[in-house]
Amino acid sequence: MSINIVIANQKGGVGKTTSATSLAHGLALRSRRVLMVDFDPQGQCATALGINQEAGVFNALVNTRSDIHQWIRDTNRTGLSLLPGDRSTATAQIVINAENRPIDSIRQLFKPLGREHDYIIFDTAPSVGGIQERAIYAADMVLIPTATEFLALDGLAQMMELLSALREKHNWSGKLAGILPTFYDEQTSESREALTELKTHFGESVLPPIHRATILRECPAEGKTIFEMSPASRSSREYEELSREIVKLS
Ligand SMILES: Nc1ncnc2c1ncn2[C@@H]1O[C@H](COP(=O)(O)OP(=O)(O)O)[C@@H](O)[C@H]1O
């Protein structure tokens, strides 16, 4: 069965999509069969991988009796495919909330894909809702990118409460893969202090930081991952290290 990893943080702009894309390709480059799923209505996973946004997630979530395979797209990268999303994912979110679907609905939906993939990576929207909660429940591991800036801890308490609630109320057996510090810049005291604060609160759960880097910002516009854009860059090495760490934890 696949190992499912959800990338979550209800804050936006903390590097979720960047980390999801880089980790997914990083694992594929380590010869794993990876499926990425874009649960954010912004649909940026497709853009980041240089393919078209589509209503794949909407179709899969709303037409639950359809064969989910038909919505999956090849990314033209060995071992990496994508279930793309677009604005219609917001409608799927409304449907899921209105129908009050069971907590394991997303887990069940992706079960048939577990045999065909080593990893399924769920990217999520910066909010807490029906999809996010069910995506976390479907995950074996949760990775929480967190920008190393003022109020870095803000919002993390809420994420941790959600994980505890899923454990206690629904017997969720997943674990925290780690807090991933992003936008790290040791030149600024703000960034250094934020990292220290994260380590004080979360200790060993804090992964090695991803530095702020212009090259990472430039990737989506080119539809390339960091490994294609600049394989020799520090960002590449950092995300390679993250991929290795995730394989170790799996
Ligand atoms: N380490 C980084 N250094 C510089 N820019 C980054 C870094 N990580 C992400 N970005 C850029 O910051 C913006 C927000 O990142 P994104 O991954 O989309 O965050 P989220 O998915 O959490 O909203 C994007 O323009 C992205 O290219």
Ligand SMILES: [Mg+2]
């Ligand atoms: Mg995003």
